[in-house]
Amino acid sequence: MPTARCQLGIGSRSQLSLGEVRMVAKFVQIAEELRARVRDGQYAEGTVLPRQSELATEFDVNVNTVSAALKLLEREGLVQSRRSQGTVVLPQIPLRKVGMDRYSRRRWESPTGDEDGAPYLDERGWQPAAQSTEISIEPATEEMAGRLEIDEGEDVVRRARVIRDSRGTVTHTLVSYYPYRIARGTLLMSEEQGPAGRGGAFRVLTDLGHEPHTINERLHARLPDGDEAQSLEMGIGEPVVEMRRRTYDGSGVPIEYAIGLHRASRFQWNYTFDVPD
Structure with missing residues (x-):
């Protein structure tokens, strides 16, 4: 399993349970790892990312955590979810x-x-x-x-x-x-x-x-x-x-x-x- 490249800093954990903190940190780390793979060319533009279930197995998390990571990348315009295709990497040159x-x-x-x-x-x-x-x-x-x-x-x-x-x-x-x-x-x-x-x-x-x-x-x-x-x-x-x-x-x-x-x-x-x- 690839090592996540992002560390999440939480200023105050009093408002979050330990489980919530771990979940937030994990989906951000997964998003950072997938983002790095796109930047490095491992996932070229037009590439369909692995299924959410496959990514969940790879990162040893549930599908909901993977889904949250992909939604974060989609909001950045890095990928797009397309019906019948999956999650596709978008062109990155603005x-x-x-x-x-x-x-x-x-x-x-x-x-x-x-x-x-x-x-x-x-x-x-x-x-x-x-x-x-x-x-x-x-x-x-x-x-x-x-x-x-x-x-x-x-x-x-x-x-x-x-x-x-x-x-x-x-x-x-x-x-x-x-x-x-x-x-x-x-x-x-x-x-x-x-x-x-x-x-x-x-x-x-x-x-x-x-x-x-x-x-x-x-x-x-x-x-x-x-x-x-x-x-x-x-x-x-x-x-x-x-x-x-x-x-x-x-x-x-x-x-x-x-x-x-x-x-x-x-x-x-x-x-x-x-x-x-």
């Missing part, structure tokens, strides 16, 4: 969102082939393999009217996308809202795969005389609700990073409000910038 550079003008004014619509990279040069897009026209809610500084009930275009990697795994979703008076009759209302044509939505807005000038972006980590987890095809216990973005043109008019949900295990945000005075 997608890298390249901070403020992903909004640079060159990306929508003169996009290159490898940049067009794909400002998310990893060491393997990830590109989106498939995107499903749904377009709808709906009256602005009180919240959305405030975000876009329009009248409540005024029509907005809702552009919702689900983005997958080359393996078909959903990495994130993105829902963008535009005033209908701006988006009407443009590629922003096209359901074709991709980000509204070459150069993306920002190129469309620029051509319409609303070149993006200022972006306010907020990131927030949380657990998804059931519908969000289903959309991302992930376990409800894995966290997501919610991105909310409001884009203004040079006149200070809001031209887009976007909400993105990113699987926390699949993304990292990298920022390089000069230190302000």
Whole structure:
């Protein structure tokens, strides 16, 4: 039996029975051992882990303890439980969102082939393999009217996308809202795969005389609700990073409000910038 690589420190055991302490320590140790095997390549991505009963025998514990260890790894995004398959090791190289550079003008004014619509990279040069897009026209809610500084009930275009990697795994979703008076009759209302044509939505807005000038972006980590987890095809216990973005043109008019949900295990945000005075 492999030696567990993790020692659990308990500040105060007065609230836990000795049996509970041992159980907690054991499932954390098992998770650490399995995590190490993934990092070391013993369990490569796509590998199906041994059955829970086999792991229970190997570690000399009951199945419930193994199940708790696997749930811990699943919340980290290291593995995923799949019906009829078992527990599968997920890809471990995170997608890298390249901070403020992903909004640079060159990306929508003169996009290159490898940049067009794909400002998310990893060491393997990830590109989106498939995107499903749904377009709808709906009256602005009180919240959305405030975000876009329009009248409540005024029509907005809702552009919702689900983005997958080359393996078909959903990495994130993105829902963008535009005033209908701006988006009407443009590629922003096209359901074709991709980000509204070459150069993306920002190129469309620029051509319409609303070149993006200022972006306010907020990131927030949380657990998804059931519908969000289903959309991302992930376990409800894995966290997501919610991105909310409001884009203004040079006149200070809001031209887009976007909400993105990113699987926390699949993304990292990298920022390089000069230190302000």
